[in-house]
Amino acid sequence: YEQLAADTVILALGQDADTGFLEAVPGVELAADGTVSVSSSMMTGCPGVFAGGDMVPAERTVTVGVGHGKKAARHIDAWLRDATSTRSPKHPTADFDALHLWYFGDAVRRQQPESAPESRIADFTEVLGSLSVDEATYEAGRCLSCGNCFECDGCLGSCPEDAVVKLGAGLRYRFDYDRCTGCAVCFEQCPVHAIEMVPEES
Ligand SMILES: Cc1cc2nc3c(=O)[nH]c(=O)nc-3n(C[C@H](O)[C@H](O)[C@H](O)COP(=O)(O)OP(=O)(O)OC[C@H]3O[C@@H](n4cnc5c(N)ncnc54)[C@H](O)[C@@H]3O)c2cc1C
Ligand code: SF4
Ligand code: SF4
Structure with a gap:
């Protein structure tokens, strides 16, 4: 490895979740x-105590953490109702050929603002800026x-x-099979x- 001279070393990588406070909770099992x-x-091993995100053994990313939160919320709700949470089966994955991409159109990618090279050497201000809320929402809307x-x-x-029959925002639709003739226009x-x-x- 390489040796570098430095005045100050700032620890900024390899963070671990500080779970020490859970050691006293009966039933909670902590890995090394x-x-x-x-x-x-x-x-966790303590009934009624749930955990997710960086503090459980998994990939430490925002996506995984958010997914754990959603999953835990379903199970917490069921646990409080003395019930079991069951997930409806996943739809088969629609591959690329099954999509109708004409619907989505083309749009130029939103660019993150970057500071000019000459100003970057002046201080430690962030070089790459964030998308605005509107821009990030727009980019997320590209999901197929x-x-x-x-x-x-x-x-x-x-x-x-x-x-x-439209059931309302977030509730999707119902198909009235007494009216449906099976023409497949909706499907196509x-x-x-x-x-x-x-x-x-x-
Ligand atoms: C430098 C760095 C860069 C990263 N970059 C990315 C990236 O680009 N993309 C990505 O997907 N992930 C990235 N990650 C990982 C991502 O940040 C984490 O996976 C995610 O934030 C974990 O979410 P969490 O809710 O589990 O924990 P956290 O976001 O750590 O939230 C835990 C919260 O609990 C609070 N807390 C801790 N102890 C207690 C206590 N005793 N009582 C009350 N509150 C307490 C903490 O203050 C904190 O607010 C990065 C992580 C680091 C460190
Ligand atoms: S478009 Fe045709 S197949 Fe689709 S719901 Fe209407 S009648 Fe039925
Ligand atoms: S099922 Fe109907 S509303 Fe839903 S994506 Fe297909 S065409 Fe659109």
Whole structure:
């Protein structure tokens, strides 16, 4: 390895979660690296105590932490109701060929602001700025939502039989099978392949 002369060394990497305060909690199991063991429902060995994110053995990223929070919230809710949280089965993944990319159009990527090279050497001000909330939200909107309805209302507008019933924001749609003729117009136009045509039970 290389040796570097330095006046000050600032520890800025390799942070660990400070879980020492949990040592006194009965049932909580701590690994040698300080992470807390959790079950598949994110519950520690102490009934009613849940954990997630950097303090449990997993990939330490924001995405994983947010996912743990969502999963734990479902299980906490069920635990408080003395019930079991069950997830509805995942939709099959819609591959690239199943998407209708014409729907999404093209848009130039939002650029993060960067300071000019001459000003970078003047001080330690951050060189790369952040996107604004609007820009970040716009970029997140590029998600192709493969196989998952994102409520574009395409099926609602295209059904010739008015068989698609909108259930409200976040609640998606219901298909009225008394009206549906099985013409597949909704299926064919769905940008993200969130609709499957299945044969009617005889
Ligand atoms: C330098 C650095 C760069 C990173 N870059 C990225 C990146 O680019 N992308 C990415 O996905 N991830 C990145 N990560 C990882 C990411 O930041 C973490 O995975 C994520 O923040 C973990 O979220 P968390 O909620 O589990 O923990 P934290 O965000 O650490 O939140 C824990 C909170 O609990 C508080 N707390 C601690 N002890 C107690 C106590 N006893 N009582 C009350 N409150 C307490 C803390 O103050 C803190 O606010 C980076 C991490 C570091 C250190
Ligand atoms: S099922 Fe498809 S077409 Fe209908 S609203 Fe959802 S994404 Fe749009
Ligand atoms: S299959 Fe045809 S009739 Fe049935 S919901 Fe879709 S568009 Fe409407």
